[in-house]
Amino acid sequence: MSPPEHSVAIIGGGITGLTAGFCLKRKGVPVTLYEAGHRVGGVIESIREEGYLAEFGPNTILETSPRIGQLVRDAGLAGRRLDPAPEAEARYVVRYRRPVAMPDSPLGFFTSPLFTAKAKLALLREPFVPRRRDGGEESIAEFVIRRLGREFLDHAIDALVAGVYAGDPYKLSVPQAFPKLGQLEARYGSLIKGQIFGARERKRRGEVAKDRAPKFSFDEGLQVLPDALRERLGESVRLNAGVSRLAQRPAPGGWTVQALQDGREMLAEHRAVIYAGTAYGLAQMPIQARVPLSLAPFAEIRYPPVASVVLGFRREDVAHPCQGFGMLIPKIEGFKILGAIFSSSLFPNRAPAGHLMLTCYVGGERYPELASKPPPELVALVCEDLGVLLGVKGKPTYQHVVFYPRAIPQYNLGYGRYRQLMTDIERQAPGLFLAGHYRDGVSLSDSIVSGCGVADRVEEYLRAQPDSD
Ligand SMILES: Cc1cc2nc3c(=O)[nH]c(=O)nc-3n(C[C@H](O)[C@H](O)[C@H](O)COP(=O)(O)OP(=O)(O)OC[C@H]3O[C@@H](n4cnc5c(N)ncnc54)[C@H](O)[C@@H]3O)c2cc1C
Numbered sequence: 299m300s301p302p303e304h305s306v307a308i309i310g311g312g313i314t315g316l317t318a319g320f321c322l323k324r325k326g327v328p329v330t331l332y333e334a335g336h337r338v339g340g341v342i343e344s345i346r347e348e349g350y351l352a353e354f355g356p357n358t359i360l361e362t363s364p365r366i367g368q369l370v371r372d373a374g375l376a377g378r379r380l381d382p383a384p385e386a387e388a389r390y391v392v393r394y395r396r397p398v399a400m401p402d403s404p405l406g407f408f409t410s411p412l413f414t415a416k417a418k419l420a421l422l423r424e425p426f427v428p429r430r431r432d433g434g435e436e437s438i439a440e441f442v443i444r445r446l447g448r449e450f451l452d453h454a455i456d457a458l459v460a461g462v463y464a465g466d467p468y469k470l471s472v473p474q475a476f477p478k479l480g481q482l483e484a485r486y487g488s489l490i491k492g493q494i495f496g497a498r499e500r501k502r503r504g505e506v507a508k509d510r511a512p513k514f515s516f517d518e519g520l521q522v523l524p525d526a527l528r529e530r531l532g533e534s535v536r537l538n539a540g541v542s543r544l545a546q547r548p549a550p551g552g553w554t555v556q557a558l559q560d561g562r563e564m565l566a567e568h569r570a571v572i573y574a575g576t577a578y579g580l581a582q583m584p585i586q587a588r589v590p591l592s593l594a595p596f597a598e599i600r601y602p603p604v605a606s607v608v609l610g611f612r613r614e615d616v617a618h619p620c621q622g623f624g625m626l627i628p629k630i631e632g633f634k635i636l637g638a639i640f641s642s643s644l645f646p647n648r649a650p651a652g653h654l655m656l657t658c659y660v661g662g663e664r665y666p667e668l669a670s671k672p673p674p675e676l677v678a679l680v681c682e683d684l685g686v687l688l689g690v691k692g693k694p695t696y697q698h699v700v701f702y703p704r705a706i707p708q709y710n711l712g713y714g715r716y717r718q719l720m721t722d723i724e725r726q727a728p729g730l731f732l733a734g735h736y737r738d739g740v741s742l743s744d745s746i747v748s749g750c751g752v753a754d755r756v757e758e759y760l761r762a763q764p765d766s767d
Pocket residue numbers: 309310311312313314315332333334335338339340341342354355356357358359360539540541542574575576579604606702705706733734735736739740741742743745
């Protein structure tokens with residue numbers, strides 16, 4: 299079946315493309331979504347097997363914007379949403395080679411064994427540390443050392459950076475990867491003051507800080523969301539349809555999309571195109587526009603490899619209670635895993651009775667060479683670390699490894715150049731829109747907000763077109 303005349307083409311059936319398609323359809327704009335793979339969801343992947351419900355990509359959505367809850371309701375999923383049990387709020391950071399609960403109040407911080415007295419004093423001094431005034435771009439490591447001291451970097455931020463980006467704190471850029479931190483310093487002169495005074499402004503804008511945002515999933519895992527969006531998009535979704543070429547049409551405009559669907563080449567005309575794939579895919583996409591576009595630099599964006607190792611154990615084989623969200627592991631502690639999520643304490647029905655499930659990540663910028671090891675070796679190295687950290691003994695009752703050769707883009711120093719290029723490309727090639735994790739933030743919530751935002755921009759663009767109906 300050929301796509302409807304004048305629909306908007308969406309390349310990529312990850313959460314960004316699906317959200318954009320769903321929002322456009324609700325606005326009355328016909329869409330055709332091309333997904334190269336045989337399923338929707340992109341890196342989201344929930345699998346129920348052997349009594350376990352495993353998540354290999356993201357585990358939860360953070361509700362940082364009202365648009366996220368709205369999408370869930372509009373997709374008819376309010377009744378399937380699952381919020382974690384209150385006891386699952388506890389987070390651990392490894393120190394002295396054991397998981398230590400992260401403090402959740404100022405008093406808790408000052409009595410916590412997580413930091414030495416020296417680090418606690420450094421926090422008290424933070425409001426008096428002068429702003430950086432030369433306007434230079436800093437890495438998150440430099441920023442934290444300057445404002446809070448090295449101990450905060452080595453024992454807290456390094457672990458956090460591994461948990462979010464699987465990244466290197468000496469390379470990740472503050473304005474690109476942690477823009478809110480840079481803004482707090484610029485605006486309030488201090489992170490602590492900004493934390494206190496910024497809360498009022500966020501409330502006014504309807505935003506929630508990432509550390510306070512409610513997290514959630516669905517009864518059958520995160521895959522429920524892409525599957526529901528796909529169902530609502532109906533025949534507009536084409537699976538096994540990798541887009542291989544784009545060409546801008548002469549005036550009055552529009553785009554020709556060439557795709558290989560189930561091995562057959564097809565051409566279709568569209569009024570606009572949203573590219574919601576990956577940065578390295580964009581670098582290789584032949585795009586024939588009226589002016590030559592500079593796409594090759596996107597190949598430089600690093601996506602380090604990550605392996606997700608999901609393991610089930612008998613409850614009695616794990617000494618630690620594993621009640622909470624999970625544990626982050628700083629590099630300085632000398633373990634191979636980047637961190638672990640206590641998946642079965644987060645949501646019910648993730649493991650059979652009397653068992654628990656742990657989701658561990660290996661690789662990233664810290665140890666990229668480990669991620670591609672064969673699954674039995676990965677399981678063995680994860681079990682070794684879990685033995686020390688959580689008192690795990692005995693063999694796993696369930697194991698499943700998924701390898702992401704290119705997992706998460708690194709918003710490293712200089713990333714602003716790529717974002718500027720994306721803005722330039724949209725200006726040079728009207729009707730081509732770029733959205734998703736490589737542009738608007740790497741989290742699932744960022745990708746959803748990016749999908750909603752690009753749908754608004756496309757609607758506005760179409761309204762301004764002469765042949766708009
Ligand atoms: C291991 C891992 C753990 C994560 N954990 C979390 C977490 O706990 N919390 C969180 O918030 N975020 C997490 N993330 C990040 C988050 O999942 C992603 O940022 C988000 O899902 C990206 O969605 P996307 O649609 O932009 O991209 P993707 O999910 O990458 O989707 C892109 C899609 O485009 C398709 N495509 C590409 N090129 C073409 C083409 N030429 N033609 C047709 N289709 C094409 C691909 O097949 C793919 O389906 C994690 C990511 C990974 C990899």
